[in-house]
Amino acid sequence: MPGADEPLAQRLLDGDRRALARAISLVENDDPEGWALVREVYPRTGRASVLGFTGPPGAGKSTLLGALTKYERGQDRTVGVLSIDPTSPFTQGALLGDRIRLTDHFLDPGVFIRSMASRGALGGLSEAALQAALLMDAAGRDVILLETVGVGQAEVDIIDHADTVVLVLMPGSGDSIQALKAGVMEIPDVIVVNKADHPLTDTMVREIRNVLALGPQEGWKVPIVKTEAVRGEGIDELAGKLAEHQEYIRAEGTLSERRRRNLMNEVIGIAAYRMRRELEASVREDPEVQELLDRVVARELDPASAAATVLERRAEELAR
Ligand SMILES: Nc1nc2c(ncn2[C@@H]2O[C@H](COP(=O)(O)OP(=O)(O)OP(=O)(O)O)[C@@H](O)[C@H]2O)c(=O)[nH]1
Ligand SMILES: [Mg+2]
Numbered sequence: 001m002p003g004a005d006e007p008l009a010q011r012l013l014d015g016d017r018r019a020l021a022r023a024i025s026l027v028e029n030d031d032p033e034g035w036a037l038v039r040e041v042y043p044r045t046g047r048a049s050v051l052g053f054t055g056p057p058g059a060g061k062s063t064l065l066g067a068l069t070k071y072e073r074g075q076d077r078t079v080g081v082l083s084i085d086p087t088s089p090f091t092q093g094a095l096l097g098d099r100i101r102l103t104d105h106f107l108d109p110g111v112f113i114r115s116m117a118s119r120g121a122l123g124g125l126s127e128a129a130l131q132a133a134l135l136m137d138a139a140g141r142d143v144i145l146l147e148t149v150g151v152g153q154a155e156v157d158i159i160d161h162a163d164t165v166v167l168v169l170m171p172g173s174g175d176s177i178q179a180l181k182a183g184v185m186e187i188p189d190v191i192v193v194n195k196a197d198h199p200l201t202d203t204m205v206r207e208i209r210n211v212l213a214l215g216p217q218e219g220w221k222v223p224i225v226k227t228e229a230v231r232g233e234g235i236d237e238l239a240g241k242l243a244e245h246q247e248y249i250r251a252e253g254t255l256s257e258r259r260r261r262n263l264m265n266e267v268i269g270i271a272a273y274r275m276r277r278e279l280e281a282s283v284r285e286d287p288e289v290q291e292l293l294d295r296v297v298a299r300e301l302d303p304a305s306a307a308a309t310v311l312e313r314r315a316e317e318l319a320r
Contacts, residue, residue: 052162
């Protein structure tokens with residue numbers, strides 16, 4: 001194989017798909033080599049457009065990603081797809097084709113598809129997902145599409161890595177509208193009502209419009225796009241709105257602001273995740289912390305005071 005003995009980082013930067021797959025596995029397995037690789041190629045990232053798709057199960061996110069991938073390929077742009085499934089115990093394999101519905105693109109070297117699942121710790125998954133997106137970016141993918149089921153906070157964290165956030169709904173996704181209304185779900189940049197072949201589509205669009213009318217009216221006006229992903233209907237319009245949003249955030253300076261905020265969240269996220277792991281280890285291994293816990297259980301010491309003591313002990317340890 002040509003270039004096979006070149007360093008992994010170089011092959012990755014050259015866009016070698018096998019190197020990209022290997023690199024993502026390293027970060028997914030929390031292998032130090034993976035982190036070292038990201039460190040090395042990080043200065044070469046920031047070029048890709050990162051689009052995040054979230055929404056309830058079965059809304060058609062994967063089908064939509066398949067249709068958009070086809071569109072982007074038609075524009076001669078390379079695509080990386082990262083499907084993040086916090087609920088599935090599987091990572092890759094048989095399930096992948098079904099979940100991602102991109103089987104048409106498996107043989108196209110311009111399309112790289114990867115699925116990631118939780119290994120228990122969601123903080124870890126979000127972390128690994130960003131690293132994977134960075135690796136795709138470094139490997140020269142023009143467009144990175146992230147898919148995640150939008151049901152809770154952890155998934156929202158993952159979507160935070162995107163420059164443009166798309167909420168995919170289908171007629172009947174009433175819960176999501178309630179979540180938007182209640183402010184549980186942040187207002188996305190673009191809303192898609194997929195399965196527009198459904199008779200209740202226009203009712204759904206009206207309901208969304210009513211919810212959006214309650215929010216801020218200045219700045220970017222959130223478009224609602226009707227699509228029928230299985231037939232590729234509405235994809236051109238969606239691609240147009242995505243491009244408009246990218247253009248808008250670039251022109252307004254919000255792109256760099258947004259990336260700054262997202263990266264800051266990421267730094268804090270990684271640090272917090274590691275700190276938590278260290279604290280958990282110290283709770284397991286330190287007999288004095290165990291004793292503290294016993295006192296909490298015996299109602300002699302309240303949890304907040306115990307936590308303060310744990311942190312103090314940790315600070316002392318670090319000072320030594
Ligand atoms: N009628 C109709 N069905 C659609 C449309 N788009 C997708 N579907 C179907 O809806 C089902 C779910 O589609 P997916 O793309 O897997 O949905 P998803 O949001 O990725 O689902 P999860 O990843 O499981 O959350 C599939 O059977 C699709 O064929 C559409 O425009 N119209
Ligand atoms: Mg899917």
